[in-house]
Amino acid sequence: MTLRLLALVPLAVGINLAMGQIVSLLALPVYLDTVGTVLVAALAGPWAALATGLVSQLILGLFVNSVLLAFLLVQLLVAVYAGVMCCHFRVFRSAPRAGGSGLVLGILAASASWPISLLVFGGVTSPGVTLVTAVLGGLGLPLRWAVYVASLATDIVDKTATFLVVYAVLSALPGRLAGRFPAAARARGVAG
Amino acid sequence: MIRHVEGTGILHRIHPLTAFGLAVSISTSVFVAPPPLGPVAVLAGTVILAVVSRLPSALGRTVVVSVPFWGFLLLIHGLLRHDPGRAVVIGSRVSTVILVFAAVVTAVQPARLVDALAALRAPFSVGYVFSATLLVVPRLRDRARAISEAQQCRGLRVAGSPLGRIRAVVPLTVPLVLSALSEVDERAVALATRGVGGRAVRTVLHPPNAGGLDVAMGILGVGILVGSFFWRVG
Helix, strand or coil: CCHHHHHHHHHHHHHHHHHHHHHHHHCCCCCCCCHHHHHHHHHHCHHHHHHHHHHHHHHHHHHCCHHHHHHHHHHHHHHHHHHHHHHHHCHHHCHHHHHHHHHHHHHHHHHHHHHHHHHCCCCCCCHHHHHHHHHHHHCCCCHHHHHHHHHHHHHHHHHHHHHHHHHHHHHHCCHHHHCCCHHHHHHCCCCC | CCCCCCCCCHHHHCCHHHHHHHHHHHHHHHHHCCCCHHHHHHHHHHHHHHHHCCCHHHHHHHHHHHHHHHHHHHHHHHHHCCCHHHHHHHHHHHHHHHHHHHHHHHHCCHHHHHHHHHHCCCCHHHHHHHHHHHHHHHHHHHHHHHHHHHHHHCCCCCCCCHHHHHHCHHHHHHHHHHHHHCCHHHHHHHHHHCCCCCCCCCCCCCCCCCCHHHHHHHHHHHHHHHHHHHHHHC
């Protein structure tokens, strides 16, 4: 790991955790806790994103709520997906491309997280998602489908928003700052 | 975030890696132990450990996080699915994991954990990323607050219609992220001037030592795990 990456990872993890403050200020039904991970995937590639995702979830799990440790796999999935999409598909070339990639990630993330939510936590995770699960369960939907639908709805909105926020950040990135991260040009589709 | 609290309890005195090993052992045991009694018994044992270790803040934190969780479990499994026993099992497991990690993180000073990793010759990057992140997080949270106040002074509305609140995400996020990225080079230079990346092996001034209490806690951790396993299969 280069010194620049070593310096970047803690800051990206800090961004992941600080986003919670912005989301709670705006009272939005999303987490945006993978913005730092996706940003690092765009700036430095999949390996740095994996390190960011790993550290982020460990810090969240140890210092915020250890329940979140169970969702480590989902953070790593986000890192790998974002890294691959940035390297090979230039997802941040336009807003629709970024939004579409986030939507697909939302489906993947929900498919990866719902078995954990169901088997380990009995369908209870964050209050908003659990409330949707309870309402769907009350309407007669079997628990496993109620958990999946609730996770899907949340993750699609959250990951689409995450990719759009990272697109906005990359669009606003000054040329001098972007020049320090060669992978950023590829993710934005402005270089080979 | 859970913060370290000074103290002289058992978990404060043992080696940081023994404490984390014990946490992993108890967290595994609560899933291995046979339901419904097993998880409840492991939770009760963990509460006793936290009380003996004089960690009321960890207990308080666990109650705050667990109460809504238990509420939703009883709603979904107790009221909707008529299976309150399952709610108790899942709730006990989750509360045990929350409590044991809250207790260990409250008792173990992060700097001691980094020293323990360095003494084991773990790569410098592991300890650095861990400790630097713990320092960066509160600073970035403060910065996010300052940015939101500054943007509100300039007329940004953070309340009102959902569309208006969604529009406010970018003016709050972009300055935060760009300011963080502008620090990267400064930090990389600071690391280089401290000899990071060189071939010399770094040494620890005061490495944490393991003693008799660590052996006892190690035996306790292994004993809980093995006991839970035999209780399950027996």
